Amino acid sequence: MKKLNIVIVMVEPPLPFGNAAARWFYVLLKGLVERGHQVRAFAVCSKEAEMEKAKKLFPSSEYDLKLYPIRKKSSLTQKVNSLLRPYSFKISEQMQRDLDVELSKGYDVLHIEQMWGGWAALKHLEKAVLNIHHYQLIDLEYTNSSSLKDQYEKWQIKRAEKLITKYFKTIRTCSPRLETKARELNPNSYIKTNPVGIDGALYNYIQDEERGVEPTIVMIGTMTWYPTSSAAVRLLDRLWPEILKQVPNAKLKIVGYDAKSVLSKYINSEGVEIFENVPEIEPYFKMGSVFVYAPARGSGMKIKILEAMLFGIPVVTTSEGAEGLPVVDGEHAGLCEDDEGLIRRAVELLKDVEKQNIQRKKARELVESVCGPKATLDTMEEIYSKI
Known part of the structure; x- marks a missing residue:
């Protein structure tokens, strides 16, 4: 033009x-x-x-x-x-x-x-x-x-x-x-x-040897934004207890702006670590086996979903979380609306590294093609x- x-x-x-x-x-x-x-x-x-x-x-x-x-x-x-x-x-x-x-x-x-x-x-x-x-x-x-x-x-x-x-x-x-x-x-x-x-060239795809050894769920976002805080509360109250039952050695790390303030009552929860106002987010993505972000309500594209996919962290989310991306359940992300389905997809990924690798590769390709x-x-x- x-x-x-x-x-x-x-x-x-x-x-x-x-x-x-x-x-x-x-x-x-x-x-x-x-x-x-x-x-x-x-x-x-x-x-x-x-x-x-x-x-x-x-x-x-x-x-x-x-x-x-x-x-x-x-x-x-x-x-x-x-x-x-x-x-x-x-x-x-x-x-x-x-x-x-x-x-x-x-x-x-x-x-x-x-x-x-x-x-x-x-x-x-x-x-x-x-x-x-x-x-x-x-x-x-x-x-x-x-x-x-x-x-x-x-x-x-x-x-x-x-x-x-x-x-x-x-x-x-x-x-x-x-x-x-x-x-x-x-x-x-x-x-x-x-x-x-979003410029995918700025996100180094996390190689196998760089990823954490322990089965770890991560969630990263600004906790003062309602969709993110609601997703964190849902994860802590309804998803994490059942995931921990099925994967007893799993860990949950929640990272974000004002995370400890907003989620103060969960600080001593079993297997949970909360990090607030960190200078860099890449180290926390590297710790993650699966990125779980399941807002009940929240319009627009979710940047942390895009970033997780670009870094190569398998994602489990809802249609609200994947808004704007033509995500196929089981191919680019675990996609489900109800708690039972979200838990099942997260547990399956935590237990299957090969499945993680297949999904995370396709997810990055999707973001690069749609959002490049x-x-x-x-x-x-x-x-x-x-x-």
Whole structure:
């Protein structure tokens, strides 16, 4: 296609091992520049250290990337704006001003990453595309809010997601399920599914001699995100006790942001180790015989599922966990909805290393073909052509 002038707005810096969505931001920015497009990128940074990493990874001599700290203090005006435009606080006044100036110079596409970035595009919707990674109105549908504050926040999230979706004429979703919801909210827009892109070359396939000897289940994820915390509780309460009965020497390792805080009551459970806020995740994947992630509810593609498959850890999950991937049960992953089936698949894999090796090889091939940079960037360019 012809080379485009593209402006990207991201709610996290484009780091290959940063925030979950940042894996895709990295592929997007790097890949579009390599394809010859003129790209100007704006990113919010919640952590100063990540800002420095992004500057080194995308030097100004090769990339036009502007980084902004997330706004922390709120004036009365900002609080009113947040009431009218929930979660718009992520976009600072300085970032919005700089973005408006750049757009006034001319552009072909304004690419908005994730829902809350949508507030930055309200004056420039004609040539904008919104990328929806997940819908919290799906994720939180069956949760019970115990306090008035929680109920209000849930209402604000749902209202904001509906509003932002309705504004955009062009939308990219990461799974067919998200596309269905977006069409329900905005039937007149152009909507296309394009899986989350992730660079498999950054993930070294774990060789047999590098894997742990003990039969070990691992689960890794951000425990402050409801789908992940619910999957961890299900694993600990309903799956692990029966798995341990059938494989008495098995171990369970749960790793993630705020894991000990969220799962404090399970810290002394038999055979269980919980690790919190670790600097690197690869060592914990290497410990795992099987990656079990079974959320009851959670929209969008699950980055830790993709990473487990790329590292070569056999996965047992639900359709919610495998969303966006054409997974075949028993071939790419153990796929089941009920506890009994999940337990059976996990135990079978723990006891059969040959089966592990067959499944983990096919799973990596699947992720590389569906979510690789070439496939996802090709589709992204197709979406741009509709603007």
